[in-house]
Amino acid sequence: MDDKTLQQLGEIESLKRTVARLKPAQTALVGSGDDAAVVSAKDSFLVSTDTLVQDHDFKLEWSTGFDLGFKAVASNLADIAAMGATPTVLVVAVVVPETTKISWLEEFADGLQAACDKLSPGASIVGGDLAAGDQLVVSVTVHGSLDGLQPVLRSGAKPGDLVAVCGSLGKAACGLALLQFGKDDLIRSYDDWVNAQLRPEPPINQGVVANQAGASSMLDVSDGLGKDLLRIANASGVAIEIYSKDLLGFEAMLELPAQSLDVNPRQWVLSGGEDHALLATFPPTAQIPRSFKVIGKVLAAGEPAVLLDGEPADVSGWDSVLGS
Amino acid sequence: MDDKTLQQLGEIESLKRTVARLKPAQTALVGSGDDAAVVSAKDSFLVSTDTLVQDHDFKLEWSTGFDLGFKAVASNLADIAAMGATPTVLVVAVVVPETTKISWLEEFADGLQAACDKLSPGASIVGGDLAAGDQLVVSVTVHGSLDGLQPVLRSGAKPGDLVAVCGSLGKAACGLALLQFGKDDLIRSYDDWVNAQLRPEPPINQGVVANQAGASSMLDVSDGLGKDLLRIANASGVAIEIYSKDLLGFEAMLELPAQSLDVNPRQWVLSGGEDHALLATFPPTAQIPRSFKVIGKVLAAGEPAVLLDGEPADVSGWDSVLGS
Numbered sequence: 001m002d003d004k005t006l007q008q009l010g011e012i013e014s015l016k017r018t019v020a021r022l023k024p025a026q027t028a029l030v031g032s033g034d035d036a037a038v039v040s041a042k043d044s045f046l047v048s049t050d051t052l053v054q055d056h057d058f059k060l061e062w063s064t065g066f067d068l069g070f071k072a073v074a075s076n077l078a079d080i081a082a083m084g085a086t087p088t089v090l091v092v093a094v095v096v097p098e099t100t101k102i103s104w105l106e107e108f109a110d111g112l113q114a115a116c117d118k119l120s121p122g123a124s125i126v127g128g129d130l131a132a133g134d135q136l137v138v139s140v141t142v143h144g145s146l147d148g149l150q151p152v153l154r155s156g157a158k159p160g161d162l163v164a165v166c167g168s169l170g171k172a173a174c175g176l177a178l179l180q181f182g183k184d185d186l187i188r189s190y191d192d193w194v195n196a197q198l199r200p201e202p203p204i205n206q207g208v209v210a211n212q213a214g215a216s217s218m219l220d221v222s223d224g225l226g227k228d229l230l231r232i233a234n235a236s237g238v239a240i241e242i243y244s245k246d247l248l249g250f251e252a253m254l255e256l257p258a259q260s261l262d263v264n265p266r267q268w269v270l271s272g273g274e275d276h277a278l279l280a281t282f283p284p285t286a287q288i289p290r291s292f293k294v295i296g297k298v299l300a301a302g303e304p305a306v307l308l309d310g311e312p313a314d315v316s317g318w319d320s321v322l323g324s
Numbered sequence: 325m326d327d328k329t330l331q332q333l334g335e336i337e338s339l340k341r342t343v344a345r346l347k348p349a350q351t352a353l354v355g356s357g358d359d360a361a362v363v364s365a366k367d368s369f370l371v372s373t374d375t376l377v378q379d380h381d382f383k384l385e386w387s388t389g390f391d392l393g394f395k396a397v398a399s400n401l402a403d404i405a406a407m408g409a410t411p412t413v414l415v416v417a418v419v420v421p422e423t424t425k426i427s428w429l430e431e432f433a434d435g436l437q438a439a440c441d442k443l444s445p446g447a448s449i450v451g452g453d454l455a456a457g458d459q460l461v462v463s464v465t466v467h468g469s470l471d472g473l474q475p476v477l478r479s480g481a482k483p484g485d486l487v488a489v490c491g492s493l494g495k496a497a498c499g500l501a502l503l504q505f506g507k508d509d510l511i512r513s514y515d516d517w518v519n520a521q522l523r524p525e526p527p528i529n530q531g532v533v534a535n536q537a538g539a540s541s542m543l544d545v546s547d548g549l550g551k552d553l554l555r556i557a558n559a560s561g562v563a564i565e566i567y568s569k570d571l572l573g574f575e576a577m578l579e580l581p582a583q584s585l586d587v588n589p590r591q592w593v594l595s596g597g598e599d600h601a602l603l604a605t606f607p608p609t610a611q612i613p614r615s616f617k618v619i620g621k622v623l624a625a626g627e628p629a630v631l632l633d634g635e636p637a638d639v640s641g642w643d644s645v646l647g648s
Contacts, residue, residue, distance in 0.1 A: 029368060029475075030475055030477065033478075033559075034407065034475075034477050034478055034479075034543075034559075035372060035403040035404070035406040035407050035478070035542075035543055035544065036370040036371060036372035036403050036404055036406075036407045036409070036466075036468065036475075037370065037371050037372065038368055038369075038370050038407070038470070038475050039368060039369055039370070039371060040367065040368050041365040041366075041367065041368055041369050042365075042367075043364065043365065043366075044353060044362050044363060044364050044365055045362075045363055045365050045369055046360040046361065046362050046363070047360060047361050047363060047413065047415055047450065047451060047465070047467065048359060048360035048361065048415070048451060049415040049416075049417045049451055049452065049453050049463075049465060050417070050453050051417045051419060051453045051455045051463070052455075053419055053455050053456065053457040054457075055458075056455065056456055056457060057455070078359075079359040079360050080359070080360055082359040082360075083358065083359050083360045083362070085360070089371065091371055091372070091373040091465055092373075093373045093374070093375045093417075093463040093465075095375060095377055095461055095463075126371065127371060127372060127373055128373065129373050129374050129375045129463070131375045131376075131377050131380065131381070132377065132380055133377040133378075133380060133459055133461060134379075134458060134459045135457055135458045135459050137419055137457060137461050137463075139373075139375070139417040139419075139453070139461075139463040141371070141373060141415055141417075141465035142360075143371065144360065146362070151353075151354055151358075151360075151362050153354065153358050154357075154358055154359070155358075218359075219358075219359055220359065235357075235358075
């Protein structure tokens with residue numbers, strides 16, 4: 001079997017074989033292979049970048065190349081969805097050790113493509129960069145289109161608005177706990193939760209739906225519900241109250257693995273990131289999309305800025321430098 | 325003096341202080357701080373990404389934070405210039421060890437901004453990501469605008485076209501050789517060459533000028549003249565001949581340090597990358613801009629694809645995985 005390393009093949013040949021796994025971009029007027037790609041746009045485009053670092057954001061013992069490609073794309077697509085927009089094109093820079101096998105890179109490319117196909121058909125990879133380093137780093141830059149809509153910022157929440165979530169909360173954190181616990185039989189039994197950590201599937205197309213329904217603010221929950229609620233509260237100059245009774249549905253989804261690990265699932269729901277659920281506020285007059293579950297309401301500014309049943313909520317969460 | 329590390333400050337505060345050094349983007353409708361930036365565009369945008377890895381692409385013994393920020397932006401701007409376009413906005417993902425001091429990050433941000441200001445006024449940083457890792461990695465994604473022009477690809481060279489260069493050739497390689505030689509007095513004496521390696525200044529605004537003059541193909545010389553000529557030859561299905569008499573001017577610029585190091589400067593001119601000079605072909609009828617120096621001509625396809633005075637040229641150069 002021909003499974004050479006990056007060092008044996010060199011950058012150009014390795015990049016060529018990796019790119020060969022990707023579908024050509026429909027929105028690209030000029031695709032990868034030149035100094036830059038040329039992408040069609042109307043009036044404006046959105047851009048966001050996010051990086052995954054080995055042993056900080058993922059472990060190779062847990063993630064295959066496919067998983068990592070999928071997750072890198074999924075988490076970036078969520079940033080565009082959280083603006084109420086549609087993802088268009090992505091560029092992917094990857095730093096890998098020279099001893100990395102080309103088959104790993106090919107699987108990684110397959111994961112990139114699979115996440116586009118599954119989560120945001122029409123989005124595609126138009127460029128990339130491959131470099132050698134000691135540690136695996138994946139840096140994705142994603143672009144999006146508003147198609148005439150206004151972007152949904154973090155700063156638009158107003159007192160009286162309702163707070164709602166689309167997607168799962170705590171599922172990826174539960175999967176991480178299962179992986180950290182390290183019992184193979186549990187990991188196999190609860191593969192759905194483990195997969196939510198390894199290959200999250202945020203509801204990308206619901207970002208535009210929320211925008212069309214009049215969402216006043218939105219972000220994707222990447223660092224924990226409490227911490228991300230605080231981001232909206234701070235950016236909007238408001239306070240936010242959520243209710244534990246409205247979180248029970250999210251907790252119920254985690255009950256079985258939580259029992260096996262003897263953990264209170266609420267902790268995952270409140271502080272777990274990486275599901276990239278969409279967290280939005282809607283004016284009281286809005287017809288909130290059915291995919292969104294109301295969990296609280298926006299109050300006038302006050303301290304603490306985030307409340308759970310009237311008490312200060314846990315707004316700690318994940319810091320990509322400090323950890324959890 | 326308040327010079328805390330990334331670990332002491334955390335991601336959010338570190339990012340905030342770093343971003344505070346940057347000027348707000350004029351073309352950004354929504355700047356950094358939300359899930360994505362929103363950038364105005366007309367019909368299309370260009371996008372390209374490039375990564376610098378510690379001890380592969382730079383050494384911290386040689387480069388300050390300012391140098392590294394400047395170089396990361398300069399090399400990316402050159403990719404947009406090489407398409408015959410104008411740079412607009414950049415996003416910067418940086419992975420740094422947790423022990424990195426905030427003052428280093430602030431200098432890095434100053435370098436990013438200085439390169440925009442000096443090389444492409446109007447271009448600006450609209451977003452970024454800061455993550456912790458073992459090794460410093462800087463990944464920049466740059467965008468550009470064609471303003472109604474067609475992009476200049478690598479594939480448009482035709483037999484009979486003239487080959488021309490704008491910018492320096494071999495100067496950055498000479499600077500690298502001086503740094504590798506490691507004698508402080510030489511490094512001080514030839515600081516102009518050393519600076520070309522640490523903070524290259526490609527002629528960014530000449531990319532559009534070449535486009536307007538009818539350039540049939542273009543790229544920026546990042547891996548060596550011979551290797552990058554081969555890229556144009558392969559993409560265009562042609563052969564290219566250059567003449568050593570036309571390289572003498574480039575060699576003369578390197579003569580003093582070359583003598584001190586007892587090196588033939590032609591080697592730097594032919595195989596040295598990282599100056600990011602613009603290498604273009606022009607139809608014989610074109611009025612070639614005065615900033616471009618003609619060094620050869622395009623021939624019908626044949627082997628070898630790149631000739632120097634009728635003999636096979638050295639097309640080896642830098643491979644970002646394999647090295648030189």
